[in-house]
Amino acid sequence: MVARLVIAAPSSGAGKTTVATGLMAAFAERGLAVSPHKVGPDYIDPGYHALAVSSSSKARPGRNLDAYMCGTDLIAPLFAHGARGCELAVIEGVMGLYDGAADQGELASTAQVAKLLRAPVVLVVDASSQSRSVAALVHGFASWDPEVRIGGVILNKVATDRHEHLLREALGASGVPVMGVLRRAPAVATPSRHLGLVPVAERHAEAVDAVRAQAGQVRAGCDLDALLALARSAPPLTAQAWEPALEPVPGPRPVIAVAGGAAFTFSYAEHAELLTAAGADVVPFDPLRDEELPEGTRGLVIGGGFPEMYGPELSANEALRGAVAELAAGGAPVAAECAGLLYLARSLDGRPMCGVLDAEARMSERLTLGYRDAVALSDSALAAAGTRMRGHEFHRTVLEPGAGATPAWGLRQPRRRVEGYVQGGVHASYVHTHWAAVPQTARRFVESCAP
Structure with a gap:
């Protein structure tokens, strides 16, 4: 106990x-x-x-x-x-x-x-x-x-x-x-x-x-x-511990690069555990410092953080921006949440970003904050169409347009709207999710990265 x-x-x-x-x-x-x-x-x-x-x-x-x-x-x-x-x-x-x-x-x-x-x-x-x-x-x-x-x-x-x-x-x-x-x-x-x-x-x-x-x-x-x-004095708990118990994807373990460093600090520990359990080798990298993606990268996860505080440094790293754009153009799975969404845009506050998405991002005075009830609107590397997930938004930025031709999510709270981008292997959205609630998300992503 x-x-x-x-x-x-x-x-x-x-x-x-x-x-x-x-x-x-x-x-x-x-x-x-x-x-x-x-x-x-x-x-x-x-x-x-x-x-x-x-x-x-x-x-x-x-x-x-x-x-x-x-x-x-x-x-x-x-x-x-x-x-x-x-x-x-x-x-x-x-x-x-x-x-x-x-x-x-x-x-x-x-x-x-x-x-x-x-x-x-x-x-x-x-x-x-x-x-x-x-x-x-x-x-x-x-x-x-x-x-x-x-x-x-x-x-x-x-x-x-x-x-x-x-x-x-x-x-x-x-x-x-x-x-x-x-x-x-x-x-x-x-x-x-x-x-x-x-x-x-x-x-x-x-x-x-x-x-x-x-x-x-x-x-x-x-x-x-x-x-x-x-x-x-707390009484015993009878609950069995959660396990990232996923059947590993057969074959060689694909390398999934996960953005970190000072600009991308938002992640849940269970995500890396689930990706590993599903058969991937999770390798961190820092978009502020690294000019190349980890060797053998077949998939990319870019979580939340504060790219708006590091716009000049992220923009100046042209080599990495090019590597990310090339990976996405080749159809590799890319999961981007909030900060990752901004990094994939054409620009952030006027500074060039990766240019994967045909959208512009900028800081805003308005705080967007709250839980979201989401449904996947199309098949992607993260979810099959119709998959229900709950998440949250937390940002002071605006992306224009806020959704692509194929949006990532249909949101029910606080108002009905579509949001995010599904484009090739890319799933990019402002909505943060917790994969422990839907662990097959991790296995689907690893399966999409398999050779």
Whole structure:
């Protein structure tokens, strides 16, 4: 059995990421094998989580638990897969504790995931503008859903000893123990920009320092023994661990190149695991630095990230842009999501890109964000026509036109529209998907890459 804690908050901005990352690092420093998880589709926080546990004997990727994209039945199996061999799992929530997919009740909320994992919740409260009212806030969250067990509270952004005394006194009769008090600390802050935190890959040295500071703050302000005891009080889970169990495509293992580096940091760990299980050799490359695709590349995966921040560098790498265009022109399978879609366009903010798609991309002031219910409109290297998948969009860019002659998806939420491109072997779209929900996606892609 893996001890486990869910780190939640009444709302965004309370300090969940700081506390969760600090706890992961602090417990890893104690020698515990810590498994990091994030509720929801976010790609950036798991990068900090992975950095936090990298001091342990076995580094692990941060993994997502998204009940909308993967379905509620997969949450416990995916958790068990990621936490295999660990002594403690720390699960960072998303938004407020009870916030989930719009108009879908509790679906994809932190509370729902906590219940599916039978995990105790620690509520992180931004106490900067309250004193006695904190007791009413905590009482309300603790009593709203009797199936959610709030086992402790961590008070964040506490100003003074006097302020701490008032908060503790108010919470004394709440029945929810205070397991930590954290003062305001600029050193633990992580810079943000148009899509949230700046990813670890773009600021590794500074991120190491920030995570170290977060661990120090948590060690000094939290009762780690009490938190570990709470985590160990979680009852056993009976779910079998998810496995990337696919029948390998027969024949030689095709090389599938996967874009990485600072410009393409958005990916789910399960995707590479599924491609490998389906019989491929997954080889990473960096479009900012590498002038050639990996030797023998027969397929290409370009996930999400921030190409808009690296437009000049991506554009300047003419050799690689040409190699990508040549691969796509030859009919090789190419799966591109969001950042990958922009990279395949003719241009991004006026700078030449790969020119695979007859479209122009540019930055926008408007944030496009939300879950999507999608159906494949035609056969492609990823999906047969009619395949239903759930995904999400998260970008501040615009592609014109937004769909090709053969669109990738028909979307039902939040309004009906067509989106993306299927062109030769290319499947390019703004929609991020999680292949663990439809594992045959990976095998179909590998099959398309086979010699």
